[in-house]
Amino acid sequence: MELIRIYQCLCDATRLRILHLLTQGPLCVCHFQAILGEPQVKVSKHLGYLKRHGLVEARREGNWRVYRLVRRATRELQANLACLQDCAREEPRFRRDLERLRRLRTNGDDPSLACCAKPTPAKAVAR
Amino acid sequence: MELIRIYQCLCDATRLRILHLLTQGPLCVCHFQAILGEPQVKVSKHLGYLKRHGLVEARREGNWRVYRLVRRATRELQANLACLQDCAREEPRFRRDLERLRRLRTNGDDPSLACCAKPTPAKAVAR
DNA sequence: GATAGATATTCCTCCGGGCGCATATGGCTG
DNA sequence: CAGCCATATGCGCCCGGAGGAATATCTATC
Numbered sequence: 001m002e003l004i005r006i007y008q009c010l011c012d013a014t015r016l017r018i019l020h021l022l023t024q025g026p027l028c029v030c031h032f033q034a035i036l037g038e039p040q041v042k043v044s045k046h047l048g049y050l051k052r053h054g055l056v057e058a059r060r061e062g063n064w065r066v067y068r069l070v071r072r073a074t075r076e077l078q079a080n081l082a083c084l085q086d087c088a089r090e091e092p093r094f095r096r097d098l099e100r101l102r103r104l105r106t107n108g109d110d111p112s113l114a115c116c117a118k119p120t121p122a123k124a125v126a127r
Numbered sequence: 128m129e130l131i132r133i134y135q136c137l138c139d140a141t142r143l144r145i146l147h148l149l150t151q152g153p154l155c156v157c158h159f160q161a162i163l164g165e166p167q168v169k170v171s172k173h174l175g176y177l178k179r180h181g182l183v184e185a186r187r188e189g190n191w192r193v194y195r196l197v198r199r200a201t202r203e204l205q206a207n208l209a210c211l212q213d214c215a216r217e218e219p220r221f222r223r224d225l226e227r228l229r230r231l232r233t234n235g236d237d238p239s240l241a242c243c244a245k246p247t248p249a250k251a252v253a254r
Numbered sequence: 255g256a257t258a259g260a261t262a263t264t265c266c267t268c269c270g271g272g273c274g275c276a277t278a279t280g281g282c283t284g
Numbered sequence: 285c286a287g288c289c290a291t292a293t294g295c296g297c298c299c300g301g302a303g304g305a306a307t308a309t310c311t312a313t314c
Contacts, residue, residue: 003214007138012272013131029291041274044292049271063281064290076214083210087130087203139302156261168304171262176301190260190311 003076009053010080014038015046017097019055019069020088023081024101026068028061035100130203132180137207141165142173144224146182146196147215150208151228153195155188162227 009015017036021027032043047067050056055077058067069081088094136142144163148154159170174194177183182204185194196208215221 001140001143001218001220003143003211003218004138004140007134007143011131011134011138013128014272016128016130016134039274040291041293042272044290045272048292060281062290063288065292075217079210079214083206084130086206090202091128091130093128141302166304167261168263169302171260172302175262187311192261 002074005053006055006077006080009050009055010084012046014042015050016084017094018043018046018050019081020084020094021097021101022056022067022069023085024098026066027101028064028066030064031101031104032067034104035097129201133182133204133207136177136180136182137211139173141169142177143211144221145170145173145177146208147211147221148224148228149183149194149196150212151225153193154228155191155193157191158228158231159194161231162224 010019014036018032021032021035029040029043029047032038032047033040036043047056047058051058051067055070055073056067057070058065060066070077073081137146141163145159148159148162156167156170156174159165159174160167163170174183174185178185178194182197182200183194184197185192187193197204200208
């Protein structure tokens with residue numbers, strides 16, 4: 001049952017936040033780290049999980065990897081992501097994530113492609 | 128995060144089928160057994176899980192227990208159950224469950240309250 | 255109050271997944 | 285090619301949850 005796989009992906013907080021962010025567009029790993037405030041291993045593993053389960057796909061972009069929601073998402077996935085977006089509107093945590101994403105995009109650079117390390121080579125990501 | 132709890136409940140096939148059935152109205156354990164074709168322990172445990180996690184509530188009805196979705200479901204829960212119902216429309220398994228439920232209700236007796244053992248005391252549930 | 259029926263609970267085993275540390279990989283740059 | 289950066293992977297630990305067999309609990313009935 002396809003649905004099960006989807007729900008299994010959704011039932012972890014970190015993955016939920018990742019997917020929620022991805023509904024706003026592709027993102028690279030370091031951005032996830034910055035926004036979620038989670039260690040690299042954790043982020044990377046959850047992205048791997050999502051990829052293995054077919055919710056997400058990745059491409060290389062020079063030195064980093066950009067993740068996005070799968071292009072041809074099933075109806076089920078689309079429905080559930082829409083539902084997630086809807087529910088997320090009221091959860092402070094999701095709102096903060098969105099806020100940070102927005103800040104990264106404006107303070108930083110180009111919306112989707114320009115990755116970290118471009119604006120501030122010294123300070124970089126505030127860990 | 129409330130959402131997580133919901134998704135944790137949704138990420139098992141048996142629970143998914145149970146919740147889906149419950150969107151059609153209250154049901155007692157033996158009906159679940161009959162419809163799902165799963166052993167009593169399994170059904171009972173998953174119902175317990177759903178109850179512990181606040182998606183479901185139960186009342187005694189003489190010798191048996193009738194389960195229902197929680198009365199005051201959160202917005203998140205409502206949204207996700209609606210989404211589930213929508214997705215379930217295309218999954219054969221869910222359709223079969225609904226079909227069996229319908230058959231139980233017509234062949235059997237009264238829609239919601241009348242429980243098993245009333246129609247056929249001899250054959251009972253075809254295990 | 256003994257018994258039967260419906261359901262819950264306990265005990266056990268097994269497995270997948272979450273986490274973190276350390277290390278590997280793969281591309282870029284000097 | 286050496287070294288750095290971003291990211292992935294392997295390993296070990298731990299925990300929760302799934303499944304099933306046996307048993308307990310609660311209710312109705314005689």
